[in-house]
Amino acid sequence: MSEREEFYEKLKNTLDDTTTYPSKYLYKFIVPNDKLKIEKIHKIFNFEGAVINTKRSKTGKFISLSILVKVDNSEIIIEKYKEIDRIEGIISL
Numbered sequence: 001m002s003e004r005e006e007f008y009e010k011l012k013n014t015l016d017d018t019t020t021y022p023s024k025y026l027y028k029f030i031v032p033n034d035k036l037k038i039e040k041i042h043k044i045f046n047f048e049g050a051v052i053n054t055k056r057s058k059t060g061k062f063i064s065l066s067i068l069v070k071v072d073n074s075e076i077i078i079e080k081y082k083e084i085d086r087i088e089g090i091i092s093l
Contacts, residue, residue, distance in 0.1 A: 004085070008078050015074040025077050027067040028093040029084065033060060037087055044083050045069060 001009075019025075027045075031037050033056070042052065050069040057064070071077055084090055 008081065011081075012074045012078055015077060019074070021074075022070055022072045024068055025071045027065075027069070027080065027084075029065045029067075030091040030093065031063045031065055032089045033057075033063055034089070037089065038063060038065070040087050041065060041067075041084065041090070044080060 029041065031041065038054075045052065045067050050067050053066045053068075055064040055066075056062075069080075081092060084092060
């Protein structure tokens, strides 16, 4: 099992132990100031009714995205993280 798979398994267990579903979940990402990458993230969460807040870094090189979305289970949370992982240069917090 890869490090990333172990991370997701541990996250899923923690979420299942500490969260009652349905629930709201806050994703946080640091994204290079690249319009295409930001649009990809918006598309991933678009149909979810997510509330997306952005904040530009002082230098303008990065954008912080905070995404609040209602989820029905931990699998949905993990699935979204995996989709975001396919976008190069994104840091998940």
